[in-house]
Structure formats: structure tokens, C-alpha cells
Amino acid sequence: MLRILEIKRLFGLVQLMLVLTNICVLVFFVFLIYTYNPNKSLSSSVAGSRVADNGIGTPDLPKVDVESTSQKLLGLGLFGNAGKWNEEEVAKAPEEPPAPPESEDSIEDTQLNLKLIGTIALSPKDKFASACIENQDKRLTAFYAVGQEVIENVILDEVYPKEVILLNKRTNPPRRERLKIEDKSDALLKKPEESTSERIKVGKGEEVPILQNVKEIEVNREEIEREFIASYADLVTRIKPEMYRDETGKVVGVTARNIGDIPLAKKLGLKDGDVLVAVNDEKIDSEDKIIDIIRKYSDPTLPSIKITVLRDGKPMDVIYKIQ
Incomplete structure (x- = not known):
């Protein structure tokens, strides 16, 4: 019986201790709520604790502006011209313009002894484009397609209504040259209706x-x-x-x-x-x-x-x- 009474008394003490512990924790949280200052930084509290622990005061370190410090160092020119940096000059630096395309004015008239008789072309690089060109050295006239050799090392590159572009590989480097229809031929092209009667008279093939x-x-x-x-x-x-x-x-x-x-x-x-x-x-x-x-x-x-x-x-x- 005595042991049972002692055990009950022991459990009663433990229960009382738990109740007291809960009351203490509750009081502690209430104290924190009413005494907490949000403006007080964590760093200052930590510094204060260090002073309390060591008994030695540590002075506050000044705030360092990394950007302004780096600009000052670059401005000193410690590494010569390589270390200098002028933001305004960099902003004003013009962009390198792209290489201009080949201008039509840069294509010179050919000096080759060739004569352009006429052309057929829907577009300059059309596979069906062709040109009738006379080789005046050999007195030969023939039709040539784009990419075909007109004379040795001279290629028909582009075909237009009144002119063609030749790729002259005889020069170093190869050069693009222009061959135009002569004025007399050009006049015929502008007035095809005037030559209708001539077309009827000439070239009547005998069938x-x-x-x-x-x-x-x-x-x-x-x-x-x-x-x-x-x-x-x-x-x-x-x-x-x-x-x-x-x-x-x-x-x-x-x-x-x-x-x-x-x-x-x-x-x-x-x-x-x-x-x-x-x-x-x-x-x-x-x-x-x-x-x-x-x-x-x-x-x-x-x-x-x-x-x-x-x-x-x-x-x-x-x-x-x-x-």
C-alpha cells in the first residue's frame, strides 16, 4: 500500500512540473511579442552578444560600395591604357558597317570583241535565259545559256533585256563585265512594230x-x-x-x-x-x-x-x- 501511495505521489509531482513548464514557456513567448523591436538589426544584436561574451568592444565597419570602388581603381590607370575605361566613349563608338554589295556602277563595259544581238530572259539567273552573241573575231553568232562559255574563260553570268553580265576569268582575279546591245539594235527593240513589214518580207522559210x-x-x-x-x-x-x-x-x-x-x-x-x-x-x-x-x-x-x-x-x- 505504501508503494502505491508513493507512486501516485510521484506521478502527481511530474504532472505539476509539466504544468509549470508550460506556464513558463507561455510567459516567455508573451515577453518576446511585447518586447521585440523590428528596427533592431540582427547584426547589432550579434555584435552586442560578442561584446558581452568577450568583454571587448568591436567598432562598426563602414559599408563598402563595390561599384564606386572599382570605378575609382579603373580611373587610376594602374594597368596603362588597357585598364582605362571610358563609358561615354564606348557608348559613342560607331558600329562597323557591313560590307556593301557589289554596285552595278562598279561593273565596267567589256573590252572583248563581242557583240550582243539580243536576249531572252524572265530573270537574270533564269535557267531558260539565253543571249545571242556574235564573236566578231571569228565572225560567228550563237545562242548561249547562263553558265555557258562564250569564248575561252569567259562565262555568261546574267542575262537582262538589253545587256548581259560576263564573268571574265582571263583577269586575276576574275572580273564581271557588261556587254550591251548597240544603239542600232536598241532602236529596233524600242519600235518592233515598224519592222513588221520587214519581218514579213525576209526569212520566209520554204516549207x-x-x-x-x-x-x-x-x-x-x-x-x-x-x-x-x-x-x-x-x-x-x-x-x-x-x-x-x-x-x-x-x-x-x-x-x-x-x-x-x-x-x-x-x-x-x-x-x-x-x-x-x-x-x-x-x-x-x-x-x-x-x-x-x-x-x-x-x-x-x-x-x-x-x-x-x-x-x-x-x-x-x-x-x-x-x-
Whole structure:
């Protein structure tokens, strides 16, 4: 019985101690709430505690402005010109302008003994663009496509309505040069309607049917060149080559709308709706093939050339006898 009474008394003391502890903690928090000063920095309280602990007063350190200090050090020029920094001069420093593109005025007229007869071009770099150029040294006239060599180390680079740009690789470094149509030719280009009667009189090819699907046309080279100059404005503005595809989408030739309205095309026996499918039996199956054919058969000394056209769904050969 005595042990039980002692145990109960012990538990009663422990419970009393817990109650007193809770009361002390509550009083402590109330004290903090009513005595806390938010303006008092933590650093000062820590410094105060250090003074209390060590018994030695520590003076407050001044605040250091890093930016102003670094500016002062740079201004002293301790490292010579490399260490100096002038913000205003840097702000005013002009940006380096980009390299200017090649000006058209910088392209000089060529001194090569060449003569531009005429051009056909929808754009300067068009794959179908070509130029009729006469080599006056050899007295030869031929058509050249963009990228083709006109004479040795001289490439046709760009084609415009009244001039072409040549890339002359004979110079070091290679130089772009301009070849213009002469004034006489230019006058013809400005007034193509005045030369209509002349076009009717000259270059009338004598058409001689050989077989039902074969035609032979005799043409005079010089007359064709004059005809080309007279009608070149119509060729440039109205003739737009288009690749012709079959039902499966395969390229089988090239055609052009309203080609039958061009006098030169009529003279060569071409009509609206004709599709050029081959030249000298070489089939046209891509744009690149057209360029290859132009380069291959632009030789002015060729005695004849044969084209194959698709007319009303039927193939027909036209042979040009060149005089």
C-alpha cells in the first residue's frame, strides 16, 4: 500500500512540473511579442552578444560600395591604357558597317570583241535565259545559256533585256563585265512594230513536206537573227516556257502559251499547243536537259537541226536546213 501511495505521489509531482513548464514557456513567448523591436538589426544584436561574451568592444565597419570602388581603381590607370575605361566613349563608338554589295556602277563595259544581238530572259539567273552573241573575231553568232562559255574563260553570268553580265576569268582575279546591245539594235527593240513589214518580207522559210509527220524548213541564219531582234520584245514578255508532264507526272517536254502568235515561231513552223519533246532525238525530260541541249546545239556552224514536237497528241519531226 505504501508503494502505491508513493507512486501516485510521484506521478502527481511530474504532472505539476509539466504544468509549470508550460506556464513558463507561455510567459516567455508573451515577453518576446511585447518586447521585440523590428528596427533592431540582427547584426547589432550579434555584435552586442560578442561584446558581452568577450568583454571587448568591436567598432562598426563602414559599408563598402563595390561599384564606386572599382570605378575609382579603373580611373587610376594602374594597368596603362588597357585598364582605362571610358563609358561615354564606348557608348559613342560607331558600329562597323557591313560590307556593301557589289554596285552595278562598279561593273565596267567589256573590252572583248563581242557583240550582243539580243536576249531572252524572265530573270537574270533564269535557267531558260539565253543571249545571242556574235564573236566578231571569228565572225560567228550563237545562242548561249547562263553558265555557258562564250569564248575561252569567259562565262555568261546574267542575262537582262538589253545587256548581259560576263564573268571574265582571263583577269586575276576574275572580273564581271557588261556587254550591251548597240544603239542600232536598241532602236529596233524600242519600235518592233515598224519592222513588221520587214519581218514579213525576209526569212520566209520554204516549207517542203517530206512525209506526213515530217517537215523540212529551209532557214537563213542572218534573216533569223534579224527576225529575232525585231520580235525579241514579244519573246521576252509573252513567251513563258513551262515543263509539260504526262498523266503520271513525268516530264516529257516543254511548251509555251501563245507561241503561235509570235512571227518568228510561225516561221519556224510552230503552233499553239505544240510540245517540244526532243532535239536531234535527245529527249527533253528535265530543265537541266534543256540547258544541256542549248549548250550542245548552239554551234553556229551546224548545217541542220531536227526537233520533235507533239501536236494534237501525235509526234511530228521538223528539220531545219540552215543556210
